Amino acid sequence: MNAKIVLIPGDGIGPEVVSEAVRVLDVIASRGGHTFSYESILMGGCSIDAHGTALTDEALAIARASDAVLLGAVGGPKWDDPKAKVRPEQGILALRKGLGVFANLRPAKVHPALIDASPIKPDRLAGVDVLVLRELTGGLYFGYKGREVVDGRTKVVDALEYWDDEIRRILELAFKLARGRRKKVTSVDKANILDSSRMWRQIATEIGQAQPDIALEHMLVDTAAMRLVTSPAHFDVLVTENMFGDILTDEASVLAGSMGMLPSASLGDGGPGLYEPIHGSAPDIAGKGIANPVGTILSAALLLRYSLGLEAEAAALEAAVDAAISAGARTKDLGGTLSTTQMTERVLTALG
Ligand code: IPM
Ligand code: MG
Numbered sequence: 001m002n003a004k005i006v007l008i009p010g011d012g013i014g015p016e017v018v019s020e021a022v023r024v025l026d027v028i029a030s031r032g033g034h035t036f037s038y039e040s041i042l043m044g045g046c047s048i049d050a051h052g053t054a055l056t057d058e059a060l061a062i063a064r065a066s067d068a069v070l071l072g073a074v075g076g077p078k079w080d081d082p083k084a085k086v087r088p089e090q091g092i093l094a095l096r097k098g099l100g101v102f103a104n105l106r107p108a109k110v111h112p113a114l115i116d117a118s119p120i121k122p123d124r125l126a127g128v129d130v131l132v133l134r135e136l137t138g139g140l141y142f143g144y145k146g147r148e149v150v151d152g153r154t155k156v157v158d159a160l161e162y163w164d165d166e167i168r169r170i171l172e173l174a175f176k177l178a179r180g181r182r183k184k185v186t187s188v189d190k191a192n193i194l195d196s197s198r199m200w201r202q203i204a205t206e207i208g209q210a211q212p213d214i215a216l217e218h219m220l221v222d223t224a225a226m227r228l229v230t231s232p233a234h235f236d237v238l239v240t241e242n243m244f245g246d247i248l249t250d251e252a253s254v255l256a257g258s259m260g261m262l263p264s265a266s267l268g269d270g271g272p273g274l275y276e277p278i279h280g281s282a283p284d285i286a287g288k289g290i291a292n293p294v295g296t297i298l299s300a301a302l303l304l305r306y307s308l309g310l311e312a313e314a315a316a317l318e319a320a321v322d323a324a325i326s327a328g329a330r331t332k333d334l335g336g337t338l339s340t341t342q343m344t345e346r347v348l349t350a351l352g
Contacts, residue, residue, distance in 0.1 A: 002035045003308050006066040006272070008095075011045040011079075011088065012281025013291040014072025020293035020344040021070060021300040027348060028304070028313050039066070043095065044074025044088035044281075054091030060098045068307035069099065069274045070300060073281035096136050101266035101274050102166065103173050104134040104245065105302070108252040108262060111325050117257030117334050120229055128255050130228075130235040131177060134245025135170045136266055138162050139196075141242045160196050162241070167203050169269075174239035175207055175214050184215045184236035188224045188244055200241065221248070228252055253278055258333040260292030263299035265306050273307040275299040285332075289339045292331040294321055297347060316351065323350035 007022065009015035022038065029036045041059040048054055054074075063069050075088040110118065110128045118125060143159035171187065178185045187204040189197035201218055208216035219227070221244045227234055228251050240248065253259045259279040266274040277295025285291055298321060305314035329346035330336020338346065 001308065001310075002037070003067045004065075005036055005038050005303070006063045006069045007038050007040045008043045008063075008069060008071040008074075009040060010043055010072040010074040010281060011076045012073055012283045012286040014044075014074065014281055016072075016286070016289065016291050016340055017277060017293045017296040018070060018072040020340060021296040023344055024297050024317065024347065024351075025300050025304075027351065028310075028317065032310070032313060034310075043071070043091040045076050045079040047091060048079055048086050048088065052086065054086055054088050055094045055098075060094065063095065064099060064271065066272045068272050068303045069095070070296070070303060071095075071274060071276035072296065073277070073279065075281050076283040076286075093141060095274065096266060097142065099266075099271055099274055100137065100268035101271075102135060102137045102269075103170055103267045104136040105177070105265045105267065106132040106134060106245075106249045106252065106262065106278060108132065108249075108255050110255055110257070111261075111322060113325050113328075114257035114261075114334065118255055120232070120255060124230070124232060125255065127233040129182075130232060130252060130255075131181065131237045132245060132249050132252055133170065133174050133177065133237060133239040134249060135162075135166070135239075135241050136245075137242075138166045139242035160194065160241070160243075162196050162199070164199065164203060167200050168207070171200075171204050171207050171239060174237050175211050178214050178237040182236040183213060185217070186224070186235055186238045187216065187218050188221050188238055188240035188248070189218065190221050190244075191218070192220060196241070204239075224248060225251060229254070249278060258292060259295070260331065260333045261294050261298070263295055263297075263302050265299070265302040267306060273303065275303040275307075289341065290332045291340050292333050293340050293344050294325075294331075294347070297321060297344065317347075320347050320350040320352075 009018045110125045140160045143161035146157045191197040191201045262278045301314045301317040304310040324346040
């Protein structure tokens with residue numbers, strides 16, 4: 001097959017990990033007789049430096065016209081002034097909205113050989129395989145924002161806004177994904193306080209009644225935060241709104257031993273998907289060649305699966321990462337000594 005993949009290397013370690021994933025994709029393409037063509041665009045700090053904005057309309061248009069987008073990471077201390085009008089993160093939000101990718105899939109699994117790399121007690125980690133499904137284009141991130149000075153005090157507002165159809169489509173997807181897994185959905189909300197959560201819970205209940213083969217449970221977000229570390233194996237598909245999902249996915253990443261291991265996929269209705277490791281731009285280790293490329297390589301596997309329909313290639317790549325880890329391949333974040341490129345080579349060796 002022919003596929004056009006847009007690369008967004010971004011800032012910090014982003015370019016280092018994206019080029020590793022491209023090496024892997026090239027091997028997969030040449031073996032399978034596929035042609036992947038790449039085009040790179042700027043986003044984040046590098047785009048602010050070049051164009052004064054975190055994502056230009058031209059760059060977004062190129063991303064929209066592709067089959068899939070592979071992103072490294074954006075941001076860094078250079079652009080971190082809280083008073084700055086333009087910030088690297090604006091690029092990510094504009095890209096998510098512009099691609100319409102409302103569903104963010106963040107799987108967290110624990111490789112048996114990495115159980116000791118996690119700060120969680122080993123007996124709690126057996127059998128952990130959770131898919132967090134985070135709503136990505138609504139809620140607090142995109143709601144009404146405002147400031148108002150009243151009698152010398154300043155009032156600030158970030159509104160948590162959702163339309164019912166936005167809630168319905170992410171919950172429907174949670175049920176669909178659960179059907180291909182262990183058939184359990186945990187819908188996470190704060191229905192004791194928030195009206196948006198009460199509507200969320202009501203819609204989840206309706207969908208659950210129509211699909212009785214899937215077990216649905218509701219859980220308050222504070223309880224979910226606790227249970228993710230006390231009994232993480234409890235969860236199959238955990239679905240939640242944008243900001244709760246942001247927080248819970250960083251927490252879930254601790255289960256896997258290192259943030260450097262975890263991929264993500266952001267999907268919409270038919271357009272190109274967006275794939276990125278869940279880690280940030282790690283400016284402290286940028287340019288040293290020691291970043292863990294696995295999160296980005298596994299994101300490339302999700303790209304093969306969800307945007308290109310190449311399930312066999314995706315599964316083979318995931319198996320190769322597992323095999324490399326089993327064989328002891330470790331970058332610095334996992335307590336090892338392999339460089340970024342050496343880690344990729346170990347994955348390619350395992351790919352055979
Ligand atoms: C993430 C990140 C982003 C988010 C930031 C960088 C805008 O934390 O992808 O989880 O909050 O969504
Ligand atoms: Mg986050």
